[in-house]
Amino acid sequence: MLDRAHIKLSPRVVPAPPVEQFVLGRSVEDAAELLPRIFNLCRAAQMVAARLSFGLALPNGWKQDLCRDIARDHALKLAVMLPAKLGMAPLALPPGNQHLSKPTLGAIFPKSGAAFEDYLKTEQGIAPYLRAVDQIFAPGEAVTDTLPTVTAVSAERLAPVENSLAARHLDHPVLQYLEVTRGRGPLWRLAARALDLQAVEQGALADPLVVNGAVLVPAARGLYAVRAEVQAGRVTAFRRFTPTDHLLAPGGILAQSLARLPAEKHSHAPLLLDILDPCVPVSLQEGAQDA
Incomplete structure (x- = not known):
């Protein structure tokens, strides 16, 4: 029988369809309407990113819509989905x-x-x-290193970066305390979501940025980046980078978190995955550690 200490968890990802195929050749108005419908998560963030990247004006009330979308997502994750995973009663x-x-x-x-x-x-x-959660994951379990915080440049590179809700609140005393006492693990990330919920309800959300042609929009999982080219009112190139892309990057947040989850706690891996919150289907499989 394999020694449990030499068993590792590996993610299996269902790839999303290439977004370019849906928008190339379309008018910018059609493409801007289509994208939030195809990818129905973070609809307001996708609408903002699409319209800015295509050179279209944002509708009135877009900031309030973005904050409401993010707040609702956070509340559902913290008060309904998390207790369900824990076998506890949800909040109304x-x-x-x-x-x-x-x-x-x-x-x-x-x-x-x-x-x-x-x-x-x-x-x-x-x-x-x-x-x-604090009782399930001991200090140092399912944690990551101090990864570089996502920037306008690294947002468009599939490398290990901290592109998460925590990246918006790294200077908050609670996150700094938890990083020292538990590490950048599940409790740290849930506290970041709670802080972000409070912040967006107060309207404290950074405005989108356009940096060297890339549009950067804060979303419910981190920083969403889109780059597009338009000619004669039609989309000729389009690419997007999501927080999930960075979460799943080799050596990134998911890989490091799984590597530091003890084998005897692999039964809690689905809970860990829910806390990390990828926006595409991900399954976990056990296998022997490479020699």
Whole structure:
């Protein structure tokens, strides 16, 4: 029988269809309408990225729509999907997109490491779920190195970078505390999602950027990058880079997290994968460690 210490987990990814085939040759208006429908995750972010990359004006209220999309995604992940994976009762969310952070977090999210430890002991909001995750993954388990934070340049390269929600809040005292006490692991990443939920509900989201022809838009998983070329009102080239591309990059966040998940805790790999939150189907398989 194989020694469990020499068993590793490998991801198997269902590749997304090449986006270029859907938009090349189309008018910019048609392409901008089509993209958010094909890739229905992060619809507002994709709409913003598509219109900016095609040289089209953004509609009124686009920033509010983007913040609402991100907030709703965070609330569902933290208050409904996470407890389901943990076998715990979910939180009831209010109808619509109003004040999601209040029922989800139960209070203003802690602003210091000490306050976070106190929060973990309560029954407020998502505190019981975070406490359960903290008990499943010990410090140093399923963590990553301190990867370079995504930039306008690295957003268009498939290399290991920290293109995640945490990249937007690296200077927050709670994330800094958790990085020291637990590492950049599951609890660190869930705390980043909670901080981002609170931030986007307050409208604290960076504006999209256009850098050397690339459009960079904050989305529900990190920084979304799109590059397009247009001639005579039609799309002649199009490419996008998503946070999931960087998550799945060789040596990236997923690979490092799986490598540091002990073999005796491989049963928790689906939970880890849900926390990392790829936007394409990913399955995990066990196999012998390479010699």
